[in-house]
Amino acid sequence: MGDKTHAHPGAAGRATAADHPASVRNVVLVGPCGSGKTTLVEALALSTGAVNRAGRVEDGSTVSDHDEIEHRQHRSVQLSLTPLTWDGIKVNLLDTPGYADFVGELRAGLRAADAALFVVSAADGVDGSTRLAWEECAAVGMPRAIVVTHLEAARADFEETTRVCAEAFGGDDPDAVLPLYLPLRGAPGPDGHAPVTGLTGLLSRKLFDYASGERQESDPDPGRLPGIEEARNRLIEGIIAESEDETLMDRYLSGEEIDVKTLVDDLERAVARAAFFPVLAAAPAPGTARQGLGTVELLDLITRGFPTPLERTAPKVTARDGTARVLDASDPDGPLVAEVVRTASDPYVGRISLVRVFSGTLHPDDTVHVCGHGLADHAHGPGHEPRAPHEADERVGALSSPFGAQQHPLTRCVAGDLACVAKLSHAETGDTLSAPEDPLLMEPWEMPDPLLPLAVQAHSKADEDKLSQGLGRLAAEDPTLRLEQNPDTHQIVLWCLGEAHADVALERLRSRYGVQVDVVAHRVPLRETFAGRSAGRGRHVKQSGGHGQYAICEIEVEPLPGGSGIEFVDKVVGGAVPRQFIPSVEKGVRAQATKGVAAGYPLIDVRVTLLDGKAHAVDSSDAAFQTAGALALREAAADARIHLLEPVAEVTVLVGDDYVGTVMSDLSGRRGRVLGTEQADGGRTSVRAEVPEIEIGRYAVDLRSLSHGTARFRRAYARHEPMPAQVAARIREETPGGG
Template identity: 80%
Template sequence: MGDKSHTQQPGAAGRALTAERPSSLRNVVLVGHSGAGKTTLVEALALTSGAVNRAGRVEDGGTVSDYDEIEHRQQRSVQLSLVPVEWGGIKINILDTPGYADFVGELRAGLRAADAALFVVSASDGVDGATRMVWEECEAVGMPRAIVVTHLEASRADYAQMTAVCGEIFGADDPDAVVPLYLPLYGPAGPDGHSPVTGLLGLLSRRVYDYASGERVERDPDPAELELISDARNRLIEGIIAESEDESLMDRYLGGEDIDVKTLVDDLERAVARGTFHPVLMAAPAADGARQGLGTVELLELITGGFPTPLERTALPVTTPDGRPRPDAVCDPDGPLLAEVVKTSSDPYVGRVSLVRVFSGTLRPDETVHVSGHGLADRGHEDHDVDERVGALTAPFGKQQRTLTRAIAGDLACVAKLTRAETGDTLSAKDDPLLMEPWVMPDPLLPLAIEAHSKADEDKLSQGLSRLVAEDPTMRLEQNQHTHQVVLWCLGEAHQDVALERLRTRYGVQVDPVPHKVSLRETFGDRATGRGRHVKQSGGHGQYAICEIEVEPLPPGSGIEFVDKVVGGAVPRSFIPSVEKGVRGQAAKGVAAGYPLVDVRITLRDGKAHSVDSSDAAFQTAGALALREAAGEARIHLLEPVAELAVMIPDEYVGAVMSDLAGRRGRVVGTEQAGPGRTLVRSEIPEIEIDRYAVDLRSVSHGTGRFSRSYARHEPMPPQLADKIREQAERGT
């Protein structure tokens, strides 16, 4: 961990890295807010490990940071990417995740595929609320974590202050478990008065690692450096000993014994792997022409020495596709095949590509596997229970795909031509199908209504949308039968932008966003009567039908009730269903602003018929006319859908959130504590007021709030709003 002997590793560029056993694998996910420097750190680690040359390029072309076209235009990462590197004979699968909240689904996939997390924190920007929440998620499942501080070159960067902040935020329960392993070595101040970081002071080894020359040079500290080391070293040792499994170690240390470095390093590595100790390191990209970035050797040693192997991961529960329990998945290359699709993407040349984490067994190209899909019917994902032939296995590196002969338990690989498998699906042996419980997907709550730009786009829209949601399980596709809109439910505005861009560039479908409609309803505010008269005579058979109805309001949720109270055969029995069909058809179209009529009783009281000219069509028309006339005499209420909203927020934002809800016509129905420092606010609020709540809550709570919504009922809309909507309906807008 930076306190051992280090040499430059042989380059891995141009060849696929293949793990021979799970113990020689490490899977680590990089977590941090957008702009924290995760991708830059990946590039620095690739350079130090020899995966790329000094120009940042791999031998067979491309770079580790080759993005797709959308990422170039967005100027940020929008998807999970895998970069395999090698250090000391250990294959490290580095999973780089987007830092923007709209792509938290990619982050969750990275957490599922990894066995440890590296939290990347900018020395100039600090720790945002979303990063804190991810830390708490990892803490809840005991995932090993470490922290690396970046952007040390910024003029306002303060490493000491940032490590203190990390201790307060990430070590709230145990401040001694979040401490630095190194201190920065500063060079001469520049013209702006800022002193650059040129090396590291190793606290355990009492050695200096000087990167000023572009090469890592190890030397003894001078007296001033040694004094700096001594103060911080004592706190680090106490933190390590507190987590040690050797209960006698603390007594020996307090008794004045000088604990040897090897014992401390071994205990440190075990505590990190258990997820009880979280060291803080620093890193910076290599200077021009240099072979190593500052702190990258130390970081690679932490990953290979302190992070757990796949063998140490808690076994995951497994069932058969029909729900019968099976033994938990154990990381054994010779065990039954069990793998999971953690990401799905499309390649213009090879088609669908699935990034797969193998949990048990060994996956080989050209074998037939069983695909079991958990199903997300509410998001447009169908259940899967089919056999498919695996195409080529590859390891990605930038835009390159390097061929693999196999992927053993614990490893990750890309699989080509799985045409039915989607993100979250399970791959297993065709004669022993298995199913893993999928990870929790964030619920998309920002609607985007779209329509095809042209007839040609309309013909391709259905296929394009199905492929889009197959790639992204955080997206929900809705064909709203009430508003007749196609709606993509997304996680945020950036998520929407990427969806539209992918439809256009990947699937050749141009769509136009349109205003999203909520499902309004109409109902009668009081009792009314109406008479429908449809009488026409124009040669041959005429049309003759008269009916009289009474309409009265019913309690919410009653729907449409039709009652026949005709006496004396005024309307022949054969035409009673025709009248009902006519009034129900008109009710579906609406009687005021074009929204369906609900919660009324329509009673047929009287009518007239002609022995020759009456017909089914005539009485349908008369029924519709009667309902329209009754509506002209009554007060018609517009009903709007009301949602039950549950908002989870830190305590400091409760006032701001409740004030915001009140401004949206929301009614707070209760609050309750939901864990340390968090409050759950429950409210009822019109759905028309929360169309953009996924964006607005993020702003109000500084990215720390979450919410869920569910339909409660329809309620009368305030008259001034209802009048505005009626005016828009009359104008046809």
């Protein structure tokens, strides 16, 4: 790293099929919107020769403005793959969206990759969401490096940005986050700003000048050497501290000069096992130049320091009978196990699945077994249906390697590599592909709970006919989107991660599936109950010639503890209501309870006791006593005070200590009851509270604003409980027919 000359990249360009897992590197780019991830991908593609300044890929075909490598970051909302080749190594770059709403795409990228590049803007520093992503990588031991961008900004300070990164990412060991190169600045311009024109390699003591547009290596002037020695010594000490050679530190402290090759080898091993996190700098190539600043150094780090798929432990796999199976790491000759990490729709090709192969080799026209988990979700209370498990045998279509909007055909995809697979009509994001004769299922990666409800209805009758299919396809593409058909409110609800996520879902419905929907107010499932004991008499007597209708019943209603439901008790004596009509009264009572007795919401948690009644030998019937039972319950409600019940959620917020007071105050303002707090890792606190669901419809958005994107929360249905009188009065006024 840093001691190689690359005037022209050897065997570089757009990637094709990999021959072996050892020749693959899977790297996910992580960083906030505007940090420069997509620009960095473009710069790396330019440096490898995959594209040139004329907008042509290496095979001579044109990449139009519309068909860029990827949409610019401010429009990018989906994981994208750009495969490149450098020194005979295939590098799969997975560019993730920078918006917090699309953390599901980020986690899919982490699953598909073996190492991560954290892209940090020198102008903006490290934000809260980037810190959280670093913690997720640390939890699974993923190797990481940091790339500092936007060095051309007037307020950019590489040294200060490196210090901030060490503080944010280094934890107890800030010396594990150190730069490998220092920026080399040119002459100041008229504004006094000195542009970065090259890099100084700390280990090699070489200058790499990019001012001409081609990387030029030279020895520094003797006057520059003292300025880099302090940073070089600190880097050497950081590398030696993580070395597996326990004698190296003693040799260094005794004054021995450790040769550069030994240091580079130790550095590469420390990076691969996630013990050292180097900081590099990168900038796009100016004008017509081919090589952007730092791109060669970054590509060397990726190909020489990041691990191969052979060094990654495969996710847990189970057979159909539930027994665990242990896979060899990325064995091309092993049983086929691949995972769908992204699903997209193409108007001409149909569904396209981006697949990471963890074991075996996938070929075009193979028949595979597609298997998906049932994703149970209890967060939203009654009426929320889990996603059903599914499986089917399907024939794989063409395999291809994407480059922008183009798809280049592949003859195979070996273990450790990624490819796009066409025409897997049953495959959804997160599904496992395996051999039909040996079906296997991979443990899914953890997805965030979508907690922002969006109620929709078809805009027209034509849209209504296409809505179900469109929503189904949308859910298959995006596992962070949950669909709910609420039986209480009769609403179709899309549970999203945030407003941007909701906007993208609606736009995909419209543009991809031709479905126009209207957004309506989301309603929570309310209930009713009796506040005290009450009695009612139901009289249904009609004579109209021939058989009439005759049924009278008297009931008593009393409230029960929460969760009791409807209890029906028969205390009729003397046969006042014939035995065959007792179930009829109960049926009528329960039917009326379902419709509600005050504001039209289901009645719960009461005991209804049938005390007395009258019947006619000829005119009494099942229907008549059902009607009488319903009338009796309505009369009892008319003379009683009825409580309107609202669902209450148990909310757990994980928030930085600096924002605990703000979060607790906000929860109290939402009629919440704070149950307690617990100290968590990383200077954070877990706050538990019970909050009415009607008050947290937009909490996913509001909490992000309150905590500057650093807090997370979970919610689970707890129970229904009475609303405050003033809130209940407002709800009744807003309910048609309520009161």
